[in-house]
């Protein structure tokens with residue numbers, strides 16, 4: 001089980017970035033995203049993508065992050081530019097049940113202590129979306145993008161136009 005825990009989501013300001021965190025988590029092989037603030041509209045957006053493009057990805061908002069981290073049975077990895085280096089840390093992550101924590105604005109000090117690992121994706125400030133994508137890609141040894149998620153809509157790679165198969169209509173459009 002691979003869960004991404006998104007901290008500090010402010011519905012009025014972070015809607016777009018948190019949507020991207022969730023979509024990135026789904027596209028790169030996570031099973032769920034848990035968001036610390038309740039946001040029905042975000043849930044609808046992500047559930048809509050799952051309904052169209054498939055997979056079992058799940059979103060939960062209004063999650064108490066402190067309890068969620070404490071209750072997690074596997075390893076907890078907090079992505080932060082201050083952490084230990086990704087390449088050194090990766091080979092030591094053994095658990096199949098992984099919680100990956102990403103922040104928005106300032107991450108509370110307590111998170112650094114509660115997380116089993118604080119891991120940096122380089123030591124420059126960038127973005128939770130970039131950090132998550134690189135982490136998942138490396139964690140899955142570059143295989144995460146090759147996973148075939150079967151859904152009502154399937155995109156067929158096309159060097160120029162757009163080819164989308166809609167199974168409910170049974171033909172490409």
Ligand code: SAM
Pocket residue numbers: 079080081082101102103104105106107119120121122123124125126127128129131
């Ligand atoms: N300065 C804030 C702090 O750490 O308290 C973080 C702001 S940053 C825009 C938002 C999130 O992006 C961070 O919480 C972290 O999860 C992620 N992030 C940004 N740069 C990172 C890096 N170099 N390595 C790992 N994660 C990073």
